[in-house]
Amino acid sequence: MSTAFLEHVNFTVADPVKTATQLCDWFGWHVRWNGPSKDNGITYHVGSDTSYVAVYSGGTPVSSDENSYRTLGGMNHVAIVVDDLDATEKKILASGLKTHSHADYEPGRRFYFHDENGIEFEVVSYS
Incomplete structure (x- = not known):
């Protein structure tokens, strides 16, 4: 298989x-x-x-004000696994973006951010 x-x-x-x-x-x-x-x-x-x-x-491109979490078939976020969460967050903050929804629960630590295109990313570390 x-x-x-x-x-x-x-x-x-x-x-x-x-x-x-x-x-x-x-x-x-x-x-x-x-x-x-x-x-x-x-x-x-x-x-x-x-x-x-x-x-x-x-x-x-055409912008949309729709809430993806309420839109059937909407793309809500993309999760990226990194080794060093703090270093990655510093890079994102240095590019002028804001991070939010920080959480530390099993199985890992994470935060979220929206890029300039409105794409939401979840960044997570299992280290």
Whole structure:
């Protein structure tokens, strides 16, 4: 029996280059690929050798004020596991973003933040 794993998630962002650069800085990832994509857009694949986040733009994105936690099929957050939670939070704060919902419960410590595109990230450490 084979084991399934999550390969990637794909987000529409205002500036794929800027978002890719931030993800590399915050999480120590690298750009796996970038190039033209759907609807004359551009996509960056950013992550590790086994999984990644695709950040895409096909022009001027449309904002939504909908609450994803109340929207059927809404994407609520992406969780990223890191070794050093405090060092990662310092990088995120240094980029001008605010963190929130800090918690320390089994099995690990965590916090959340929203990037400039409104994507919510959970950052967790099990160390």
